[in-house]
């Protein structure tokens with residue numbers, strides 16, 4: 001698989017406090033790539049570095065062979081769409097207006113959106129199942145609906161790469177599966193590179209092509225879900241005891257918790 005994103009020895013610190021340390025990896029075009037790790041590991045910071053909203057203190061990030069820092073914000077927005085953890089939307093736009101904003105990087109300066117932009121917006125809303133909310137104010141929809149609207153806005157951007165911070169965190173079971181299936185289709189069929197931060201190790205095990213396990217800003221493991229989602233690595237990084245079983249249908253790793261309640265670990 002041809003590399004789309006290439007990260008070489010990047011370091012980053014907030015006010016002198018190191019958060020990302022000497023991190024290197026690459027992501028293939030059309031790969032569904034998961035970043036996992038405990039709270040504070042640096043996952044969101046890493047996504048911001050990949051999206052170009054933060055710049056590494058040292059090291060290099062390349063996008064399709066081009067140094068990320070050589071691209072301005074609009075050039076980045078034509079290639080990358082990012083959806084952050086913050087699903088709050090302050091202003092009283094309708095859902096359709098918010099999704100249409102994804103088209104802005106494609107519009108000429110001072111230009112207006114046309115029928116093609118409206119059609120792409122409609123399709124993006126349909127893909128994430130928010131078409132029925134099109135005329136609702138974003139301030140009046142639920143957290144999970146808002147999360148899907150923001151994903152629709154990212155899709156309307158028609159990016160080569162999606163950077164998603166916990167894209168299913170607020171979604172119910174049915175919508176989690178629908179969005180993960182959509183991400184799989186986007187990556188494998190449309191060759192969009194999808195990089196997502198996930199807390200749900202079972203969804204990661206089921207869907208990811210490869211997984212980067214981050215702890216204290218360092219690469220603790222990188223490989224297939226089978227290689228990374230192991231009881232040893234989970235205990236070492238999350239300090240949580242688990243057993244890992246094979247999914248009965250597809251054999252992919254699924255995590256079961258051990259705790260005081262299961263009687264296998266001191267509570």
Ligand SMILES: Nc1ncnc2c1ncn2[C@@H]1O[C@H](COP(=O)(O)OP(=O)(O)OP(=O)(O)O)[C@@H](O)[C@H]1O
Nearest residue numbers: 014015019037038039040041042043044045046197
């Ligand atoms: N703007 C900031 N200024 C200073 N420190 C920050 C800032 N943002 C994050 N940090 C710190 O950097 C570290 C990594 O934060 P980050 O949000 O990248 O972690 P994360 O792995 O995404 O965590 P979580 O799973 O809790 O969302 C944490 O210790 C956090 O407190």
